[in-house]
Amino acid sequence: MGPTGGALTVAARDRADLVAALERQRAAWEQRPLVRELYREWHGMAVGALSTTEGPVIELGCGFGAFKEHHPLVMATDVAPTPWAETVLDAGQLDLSDRSVANLVMTDVFHHLPHPGRFLAEAERVLAPGGRVVMVEPYCSPASYPAYRLLHFEGADLRPDPFSGGALSTAHPLEANNALATLIFWRYLRRFERVHPSLAVRTRERFAFFLYPLSGGLTGRELVPRRAVGALGRAERALAPLAGALAFRCLVVLEKRERG
Numbered sequence: 001m002g003p004t005g006g007a008l009t010v011a012a013r014d015r016a017d018l019v020a021a022l023e024r025q026r027a028a029w030e031q032r033p034l035v036r037e038l039y040r041e042w043h044g045m046a047v048g049a050l051s052t053t054e055g056p057v058i059e060l061g062c063g064f065g066a067f068k069e070h071h072p073l074v075m076a077t078d079v080a081p082t083p084w085a086e087t088v089l090d091a092g093q094l095d096l097s098d099r100s101v102a103n104l105v106m107t108d109v110f111h112h113l114p115h116p117g118r119f120l121a122e123a124e125r126v127l128a129p130g131g132r133v134v135m136v137e138p139y140c141s142p143a144s145y146p147a148y149r150l151l152h153f154e155g156a157d158l159r160p161d162p163f164s165g166g167a168l169s170t171a172h173p174l175e176a177n178n179a180l181a182t183l184i185f186w187r188y189l190r191r192f193e194r195v196h197p198s199l200a201v202r203t204r205e206r207f208a209f210f211l212y213p214l215s216g217g218l219t220g221r222e223l224v225p226r227r228a229v230g231a232l233g234r235a236e237r238a239l240a241p242l243a244g245a246l247a248f249r250c251l252v253v254l255e256k257r258e259r260g
Contacts (some may be wrong), residue, residue: 010080010173018173019082026064028218034229035215038208039107042136042249043070045107049203049253053130055102060091062247074105088186092118096126106135110252111154112179114167117195120254124198129254133199137181139206139250147213147248148178151220158183165190185252201253206247209236212247 005172010018029036047070052058061069062076065084075152078085089095092115104123123133138150140156148156156178160168169175182190185204193201210232214224224232239246 007081010171014172014174015080015082018078018080021174022064022082024086025218029066029085032215032218032222034211034222034224034226035218038212038215039066042251043067043107045205045251046107046136047071047135049132049134049251050103050105051130051132051255053102053128053132055100055131057103057105058089058096058101059105059107060089061106061112063107067105067107073104092122094122095125098125098251099128101126102128102131104131104133106133106137108137110135110137111178112169112173112176114169114171115164115181116162116168116180116184120192120196120199123254124196124256129256129258131256132202133252133254135181135252137250137252138178139208139247140179140182141206141229141245141247143209143246144213144248145179152178158187162188163195181250182251185250188245198257199244200257201252201255202255203251205251206243206249207236207240207247207251208249209239209243210225211236 043066057071057074059074059076062068062078065076068076069075074086076086077089079088079090081088091109091113104127106175110116138148140158145158146155154176158179160183162168162180162183168177168180185201189201211224211229216222
């Protein structure tokens with residue numbers, strides 16, 4: 001949806017690649033009602049998780065502007081100038097005052113960050129007490145990991161140590177590792193809690209079993225007939241206890257707390 005990178009200066013060629021990709025995604029969004037329904041449901045989950053702390057709601061990596069359609073008061077930003085971004089913000093070097101932000105919202109952005117630790121440290125700095133990071137991300141379950149790794153153009157790799165200090169991808173805004181949220185907020189959760197003690201994990205919810213992969217997302221082939229959507233939706237709800245084994249997506253909510 002809204003890929004972003006970790007460097008404030010995006011090369012002209014990389015920016016052109018980003019805008020072209022977002023234009024293709026926007027066209028797919030207009031042509032795929034099931035994808036729109038799914039993302040709007042997830043955007044609703046994100047809005048429901050927002051902090052009521054006083055301050056702005058800032059979207060990082062706004063992509064082609066889908067979240068702002070759902071929540072018009074959000075400030076839409078991206079790592080480079082695009083037709084949908086109101087201003088440019090780098091997730092790893094936020095040009096924002098300390099303790100000034102109520103919410104940082106990200107849809108399909110976190111896994112694009114080459115240095116996620118820099119963003120998390122910046123979130124600790126700029127969020128007001130009680131402020132939140134709300135992110136919707138890919139989740140790598142036993143069912144979804146092979147699909148992300150072998151079939152998705154961004155790929156997925158559960159092998160890196162996300163706290164090693166090295167770059168996890170290049171600074172190109174379209175580079176990504178779909179496994180990043182799974183690594184940090186599930187596999188290495190205890191490490192995350194030690195390294196970022198001011199960010200309490202309030203929500204780790206896994207969802208999207210059949211409909212999302214069969215919808216083709218914004219770049220793949222749509223495989224589900226409309227007449228089957230209702231039955232598949234009911235099946236997903238019935239299988240909710242198996243989310244850890246089946247999920248393709250997750251909602252992660254972090255809340256700023258005072259240390260000590």
